Amino acid sequence: MSDVPTRTVFFISDGTGITAETLGHSLLAQFPEARFRQMRVPFVDDIDKAIDCATQIREAAREDGVRPLVFSTLVNPDTVAALRKADALFMDLFERFIGPLEVELGQRSTHAVGRFHGVAESNDYKRRIEAINFALAHDDGVSSNGELEEADVVLVGVSRSGKTPTSLYLAMQFGVKAANYPLIPEDFERNRLPGELHKYRGKLFGLTIAPERLSQIRQERRPNSRYASLDNCRYEIEAAQKLMRRENIRWLDSTTKSIEEISATILQTVRLDRPGY
Amino acid sequence: MSDVPTRTVFFISDGTGITAETLGHSLLAQFPEARFRQMRVPFVDDIDKAIDCATQIREAAREDGVRPLVFSTLVNPDTVAALRKADALFMDLFERFIGPLEVELGQRSTHAVGRFHGVAESNDYKRRIEAINFALAHDDGVSSNGELEEADVVLVGVSRSGKTPTSLYLAMQFGVKAANYPLIPEDFERNRLPGELHKYRGKLFGLTIAPERLSQIRQERRPNSRYASLDNCRYEIEAAQKLMRRENIRWLDSTTKSIEEISATILQTVRLDRPGY
Numbered sequence: 316m317s318d319v320p321t322r323t324v325f326f327i328s329d330g331t332g333i334t335a336e337t338l339g340h341s342l343l344a345q346f347p348e349a350r351f352r353q354m355r356v357p358f359v360d361d362i363d364k365a366i367d368c369a370t371q372i373r374e375a376a377r378e379d380g381v382r383p384l385v386f387s388t389l390v391n392p393d394t395v396a397a398l399r400k401a402d403a404l405f406m407d408l409f410e411r412f413i414g415p416l417e418v419e420l421g422q423r424s425t426h427a428v429g430r431f432h433g434v435a436e437s438n439d440y441k442r443r444i445e446a447i448n449f450a451l452a453h454d455d456g457v458s459s460n461g462e463l464e465e466a467d468v469v470l471v472g473v474s475r476s477g478k479t480p481t482s483l484y485l486a487m488q489f490g491v492k493a494a495n496y497p498l499i500p501e502d503f504e505r506n507r508l509p510g511e512l513h514k515y516r517g518k519l520f521g522l523t524i525a526p527e528r529l530s531q532i533r534q535e536r537r538p539n540s541r542y543a544s545l546d547n548c549r550y551e552i553e554a555a556q557k558l559m560r561r562e563n564i565r566w567l568d569s570t571t572k573s574i575e576e577i578s579a580t581i582l583q584t585v586r587l588d589r590p591g592y
Numbered sequence: 593m594s595d596v597p598t599r600t601v602f603f604i605s606d607g608t609g610i611t612a613e614t615l616g617h618s619l620l621a622q623f624p625e626a627r628f629r630q631m632r633v634p635f636v637d638d639i640d641k642a643i644d645c646a647t648q649i650r651e652a653a654r655e656d657g658v659r660p661l662v663f664s665t666l667v668n669p670d671t672v673a674a675l676r677k678a679d680a681l682f683m684d685l686f687e688r689f690i691g692p693l694e695v696e697l698g699q700r701s702t703h704a705v706g707r708f709h710g711v712a713e714s715n716d717y718k719r720r721i722e723a724i725n726f727a728l729a730h731d732d733g734v735s736s737n738g739e740l741e742e743a744d745v746v747l748v749g750v751s752r753s754g755k756t757p758t759s760l761y762l763a764m765q766f767g768v769k770a771a772n773y774p775l776i777p778e779d780f781e782r783n784r785l786p787g788e789l790h791k792y793r794g795k796l797f798g799l800t801i802a803p804e805r806l807s808q809i810r811q812e813r814r815p816n817s818r819y820a821s822l823d824n825c826r827y828e829i830e831a832a833q834k835l836m837r838r839e840n841i842r843w844l845d846s847t848t849k850s851i852e853e854i855s856a857t858i859l860q861t862v863r864l865d866r867p868g869y
Contacts, residue, residue, distance in 0.1 A: 322697070331856035333765065334618040341611040341665060342689055345701035357856040384696065388618060404696045406689050412619055419661065419681045420599070424622035440850055447757045480724050483760055487851075488610065573717055574764075579608035579634040 321350045323375035327368055327387040327398065332357040338408060339386035351384075359389065365397035372401035390426050439490060446486035446493075453494035454479055456509065463494055463515050468585050470495040471512065471559070472522035473551045474542075475532045477569040477577060481522065484574045489582065503554035508562060520581050521559040521566030526552050528570045598627045600652035604645055604664040604675065609634040615685060616663035628661075636666065642674035649678035667703050716767060723763035723770070730771035731756055733786065740771055740792050745862050747772040748789065748836070749799035750828045751819075752809045754846040754854060758799065761851040766859065780831035785839060797858050798836040798843030803829050805847050 324343065326335040332355045343351055354375075359365055376382045385403045389395045399405060413424050453462065455478075463469055468485070470478040470493060478495035485491040502509045512519060526548040533543035541547055559566050565584055569577055601620065603612040609632045620628055631652075636642055653659045662680045666672045676682060690701050730739065732755075740746055745762070747755040747770060755772035762768040779786045789796060803825040810820035818824055836843050842861055846854055 331852045333852055333856070334614050337611050337614045338685060338689075342686065342693060345667075345686075345690060345704065346693065346697055346699055347702060347704075348699060349697050355856075355859070357860055382696075384693070390622075404692060406692070408615060409619065409622075411688055412615075412683050413622060415681060415683070416619060416623065416661070419659075420623055420626050422623055422625060425624060427622060444757060444851075447760065451756065479728065480721060480764075483724065484764060487757075487761060487764060574721075575608045575610055579610070579632075582632070583634055 319348065319350050320379055320381050321352050322381055323372075323379055323383040324351045324353045325356055325368070325372060325375075325383055325385045325387075325403070326353070327356045327359055327385060327389065329360045329389055329391065329394065330357065332388075335386040335388045335408065339384075339406075342386075342406075352379075359394060359398075360391075362393055362397045365389075365394040366400075369398055369401035372398075372403050376402060442490035443487060446490045447483065449492040449494070450482040450486040454482065456496045458494055458496070458510065460511065463511060463518070465492060466494040466515070466518055467492045468520055468581060469493070469512065469515055469518045470520055470522060470581075471498055471508075471564065472524075472566075472569075473498050473529070473548075473555050475529060475536070476522040476524045477574065478522055480574045481569075481577050481581070484578045485581065488575075488578065491582070498551075498555045498558065500551065500554075503551070503558065506558065506561075508558070513562075516562065516564070518585070519562075519564045520585060521555070521564045522569045522577070523552060523556055523559075523566055524568065525570040596625065596627050597658050598629050598656055599658055600649075600656055600660040601628045601630045602633055602645070602649060602652075602660055602662045602664075602680070603630070604633045604636055604662060604666065606637040606666055606668065606671065607634065609665075612663040612665045612685065616661075616683075619663075619683075629656075636671060636675075637668075639670055639674050642666070642671040643677075646675055646678035649675075649680050653679060719767035720764060723767045724760065726769040726771070727759040727763040731759065733773045735771055735773070735787065737788065740788060740795070742769060743771040743792070743795055744769045745797055745858060746770070746789065746792055746795045747797055747799060747858075748775055748785075748841065749801075749843075749846075750775050750806070750825075750832050752806060752813070753799040753801045754851065755799055757851045758846075758854050758858070761855045762858065765852075765855065768859070775828075775832045775835065777828065777831075780828070780835065783835065783838075785835070790839075793839065793841070795862070796839075796841045797862060798832070798841045799846045799854070800829060800833055800836075800843055801845065802847040 324339060326332045326339055328335050336355060356368055359368055372383050383403045385405045388408050390409055417424055468491060470482055472478050474497050482493035482495045485493040496509060496512060526545060530543055530545040530548040537543050567580055601616060603609045603616055605612050613632060633645055636645055649660050660680045662682045665685050667686055694701055745768060747759055749755050751774050759770035759772045762770040773786060773789060803822060806825040806829065807820055807822040814820050844857055
């Protein structure tokens, strides 16, 4: 690998740069052998900043000995022109797609700089923030009577099966209100769902995980505890799956899945009663 | 507006669809007058699913009376071909950029389906999950002695200025470990930073917010309380800004900013000592 040159990749935007970075990461993942150094350059909203960027690109080219890759979502043509004075492989996301969209929609685009401007006031955004607050307030079985009425989905599973990060991702990315509820040994002994969960069976979604992986995760948290022991993890997982099967709860195995994959699967399965989901 | 036809937009992917959706949202935001109904179709990883998708596209075209827009990140050429049998404006993100990247890098892409496959085992992903756990464990001033040593950034600000969602976003999107610490009236009376914060001045970043907006947010939480009153919000904000100014803490006004914008600004300002940030 030592003879593979490191290539600098720039994510350049007049806004946060998150769109450029998301697409860039997806594309670069198709080249696992290549070596990249990544630079995020957000808020490039005037020509001076674009000229600075062009300088950075030239410096990176000189250091690496190969020209950089640039993923950009700049909207202003003058800014784009200033940037393009540097030599790089430019992948301009807006340039490629805005034209065809204008033709198709029979409308000019606004060329509004910074896709997030005004977002903070939008209803979509407020829904996401509310959903984050909801997830935090209804984490780990914290729910008073009737509060789950408001939940779009209620995740269940043994401790450390991935419920909390998934709830937060569902909220943050999709504005989905996700509560989560642990399944604990007491529930298995009584052989029934905890709390009020039976009332919300249609909203329940289970997460399970390989006992070996669970034990490993729990070891990091409480080394050498009964809680983390492989035997106990095997028992809990088996009992939880039995309970979920009996209660007809849909579930997935989170062992090798990212929170993005888990969340997309949940949305697809639960088919939330809302346009777009 | 009533004569603007609603147009169906599909986000189609062999993975989660999040890349297609992120870019699609950015592009559609450039057409605020248009009306869209959005459909996410993830995990289209075989020809049968692509044929189903094509059927959905045809049905949407019939219902809307206009052909749909399709943002896709499909990798497999056979799946792409099956999808393209429907009539739509296809914006194929990989098709547009993979070719130029292959030429530039002098490598074939792997054409690996589902960009997240294997992600759950990667170090980047583990860092993000660790950062989420860190943010949750160090939310709202919960930090034992020395624990902030591990933080990449420590957000400070009055209650409800946006610290918690921002900490979580920094963790989830960027794998940055963000703790957060409220500034409360006791701190203003003593006129010094709470807890051990003075030890970590280089990591501190402040959030402020317009008193009117703060009062509105707090009203939703505790209606008609002194906590939510405009007078009290004015006092707290002024005192917090004075404290931050005196302690030389960098800060921004979160009033009209999204958590994406706040996070991107923090990363840019704090210039975390790590490649890519």
